[in-house]
Amino acid sequence: MMTPRDLVATSARALRVNPLRSALTALGVIIGVASVVAMVALGEGAQQRVTSSISSLGSNLLIIVPGASRQGGVAQAPGSFNSLTIADAEAIARDVPGAVAVAPSQRGSAQIVADGANWNTRIEGVTPPYLDARDWGVSSGRFFDDREARQARKVAVLGATVAKELFPNSDPISQRIRISGGQYEIIGVLESKGQSGFGQDQDDIVLAPLQTVKRRVSGRQGRANTVSQISVKAESEAALTQLQTDVETLLRQRHRIAEGDTDDFTVQNLSSIADTMKQTTAAFTALLAAISAVSLVVGGIGIMNIMLVSVTERTREIGLRKALGARRQDILWQFGLEAVALSIAGGIVGLLIGSLVAWGVTTLMQVPLVLGGMTAVTAIGFSALVGVAFGAYPAWRAARLDPIEALRRE
Amino acid sequence: MGDEIVHALDKVSFSVPRGDYIAVIGPSGSGKSTLMNIIGGLDTPSAGTLVVNGADLGKLDDEGLAGFRNKTIGFVFQSFNLLPRLTAMQNVELPMLYSGTPPLERQARASQLLDRVGLGQRKTHRPTQLSGGQQQRVAIARALACEPAVILADEPTGALDTNTTKEILALFKELNREGVTIIIVTHEHEVAQATKRIIEMRDGCIVSDKPVS
Numbered sequence: 001m002m003t004p005r006d007l008v009a010t011s012a013r014a015l016r017v018n019p020l021r022s023a024l025t026a027l028g029v030i031i032g033v034a035s036v037v038a039m040v041a042l043g044e045g046a047q048q049r050v051t052s053s054i055s056s057l058g059s060n061l062l063i064i065v066p067g068a069s070r071q072g073g074v075a076q077a078p079g080s081f082n083s084l085t086i087a088d089a090e091a092i093a094r095d096v097p098g099a100v101a102v103a104p105s106q107r108g109s110a111q112i113v114a115d116g117a118n119w120n121t122r123i124e125g126v127t128p129p130y131l132d133a134r135d136w137g138v139s140s141g142r143f144f145d146d147r148e149a150r151q152a153r154k155v156a157v158l159g160a161t162v163a164k165e166l167f168p169n170s171d172p173i174s175q176r177i178r179i180s181g182g183q184y185e186i187i188g189v190l191e192s193k194g195q196s197g198f199g200q201d202q203d204d205i206v207l208a209p210l211q212t213v214k215r216r217v218s219g220r221q222g223r224a225n226t227v228s229q230i231s232v233k234a235e236s237e238a239a240l241t242q243l244q245t246d247v248e249t250l251l252r253q254r255h256r257i258a259e260g261d262t263d264d265f266t267v268q269n270l271s272s273i274a275d276t277m278k279q280t281t282a283a284f285t286a287l288l289a290a291i292s293a294v295s296l297v298v299g300g301i302g303i304m305n306i307m308l309v310s311v312t313e314r315t316r317e318i319g320l321r322k323a324l325g326a327r328r329q330d331i332l333w334q335f336g337l338e339a340v341a342l343s344i345a346g347g348i349v350g351l352l353i354g355s356l357v358a359w360g361v362t363t364l365m366q367v368p369l370v371l372g373g374m375t376a377v378t379a380i381g382f383s384a385l386v387g388v389a390f391g392a393y394p395a396w397r398a399a400r401l402d403p404i405e406a407l408r409r410e
Numbered sequence: 411m412g413d414e415i416v417h418a419l420d421k422v423s424f425s426v427p428r429g430d431y432i433a434v435i436g437p438s439g440s441g442k443s444t445l446m447n448i449i450g451g452l453d454t455p456s457a458g459t460l461v462v463n464g465a466d467l468g469k470l471d472d473e474g475l476a477g478f479r480n481k482t483i484g485f486v487f488q489s490f491n492l493l494p495r496l497t498a499m500q501n502v503e504l505p506m507l508y509s510g511t512p513p514l515e516r517q518a519r520a521s522q523l524l525d526r527v528g529l530g531q532r533k534t535h536r537p538t539q540l541s542g543g544q545q546q547r548v549a550i551a552r553a554l555a556c557e558p559a560v561i562l563a564d565e566p567t568g569a570l571d572t573n574t575t576k577e578i579l580a581l582f583k584e585l586n587r588e589g590v591t592i593i594i595v596t597h598e599h600e601v602a603q604a605t606k607r608i609i610e611m612r613d614g615c616i617v618s619d620k621p622v623s
Binding site: 002006013017317320321322323324325326328330403 | 450
């Protein structure tokens with residue numbers, strides 16, 4: 001029997017005889033592995049971005065919006081009915097034990113004018129717990145306190161994008177801006193949060209006390225005490241489901257919604273949205289990887305094809321080796337190893353190319369690059385499997401050749 | 411054709427003492443190649459027994475036959491059958507790969523055998539860089555690699571010119587003098603005359619078996 005070392009040397013020599021042919025044979029596996037690796041890396045990168053961008057909205061967060069209301073049997077668009085009030089938010093803070101932070105907010109948009117510059121942005125009227133609920137903070141200056149909020153002071157905290165647009169070269173703190181005709185003092189700038197999972201720039205925002213915004217910006221829209229959104233933060237992700245049930249029960253009570261009637265509000269659970277999006281991207285990743293895997297199979301067929309040709313070409317060599325004392329297993333191993341070596345080499349090159357492609361595309365798309373050791377091990381393992389699966393038949397054919405016939409062959 | 415059973419060999423019986431030097435002659439179709447294949451463990455007879463070195467070949471399975479070809483028989487072919495990508499040394503080492511001889515021992519033995527057949531200067535040459543006679547010498551060195559009981563040579567001079575034929579025959583004679591048992595299949599009378607004993611075959615039977623005078 002041949003020692004493993006001699007087997008490897010013999011197979012390696014055979015592959016070096018015709019380097020171009022070996023390279024072309026491995027190309028199918030290279031392309032297959034490269035595309036699988038690139039697809040999986042991209043998919044996982046997208047998944048990670050979804051997760052991180054959704055958690056950037058705030059972790060363990062419920063967002064309550066008015067909506068899904070019916071007026072006289074006609075369904076209204078979500079948010080069209082101002083069913084949420086500041087009193088609702090106060091009730092949640094008071095009566096729901098799991099609510100760590102409750103932040104009602106009123107959304108509006110306005111033209112903001114600073115000294116010589118102007119910018120159209122979202123203006124959000126909030127209360128101080130908003131920062132805690134959204135896991136946010138100020139990078140410079142300060143946030144307004146409860147007293148300022150109650151007194152509806154004309155103070156504003158700028159998002160990073162707004163600060164950059166209006167005050168590209170100077171410190172915005174203590175400067176004045178005009179919003180809807182009123183003058184506001186800038187007291188702080190928010191930390192940058194980047195894009196949200198839905199493609200929105202979260203830093204393109206101005207925060208001001210809720211009462212100020214209600215009186216001066218949204219003005220006559222809706223009743224004086226309604227809000228467009230209430231953010232409720234839970235202690236942990238595990239407590240989120242219970243919190244959601246409690247909040248829904250309380251609001252149904254307060255809004256006097258009879259059993260069986262539709263809620264006039266919607267509670268969005270961000271972590272369940274994140275889960276759904278993660279599942280969606282995971283399904284897409286699996287689909288793309290499966291399509292790429294087809295090319296891996298085609299690569300395997302290429303190896304089988306060339307190995308069959310090789311066995312035919314080397315019939316005399318096989319006959320001679322048998323005459324010199326090679327057992328069936330020796331021949332089986334020799335040719336099997338050639339196929340496996342081709343596919344593993346293809347797998348390694350494919351892994352490198354796939355990683356390179358993944359790196360290029362993720363850099364372009366600004367998605368995090370996820371390339372684990374598992375991907376590498378799986379890619380090379382799979383290509384070895386392809387080699388075994390498609391190399392087995394040619395090797396078996398070689399092993400079972402009749403030495404007399406084989407030696408007679410020209 | 412199909413229903414008729416053709417016996418390539420029939421009632422063939424002879425024994426070869428250790429150290430003998432035999433030529434098997436006969437026209438093509440006389441069964442001498444089949445005889446060689448059976449002695450070499452490449453083919454198995456449908457009936458009858460073949461005992462080589464005390465081992466009954468009929469009782470060996472495929473693996474046993476491979477071991478037999480490896481250790482007991484040394485093949486020499488008409489067309490040399492050297493592997494073109496390997497050097498002379500590597501070609502001689504080939505049977506020792508299958509007997510599991512350690513690399514250093516293998517190289518030492520291959521080197522010594524190439525010296526013995528007079529190719530000490532050409533160990534790293536490839537078959538295409540060697541003449542026909544030199545290639546056949548490499549093949550003979552290869553046949554000797556595992557110290558076989560018998561050298562089986564099938565038309566070993568069939569592809570060589572007269573001078574080279576003489577050289578190869580001289581090499582065989584020398585090996586035989588050193589104790590190697592050799593069986594040559596040939597249709598050339600001059601070659602047969604160089605041996606000690608000639609077995610003549612026709613239609614699958616031995617028609618004569620006599621020592622060379």
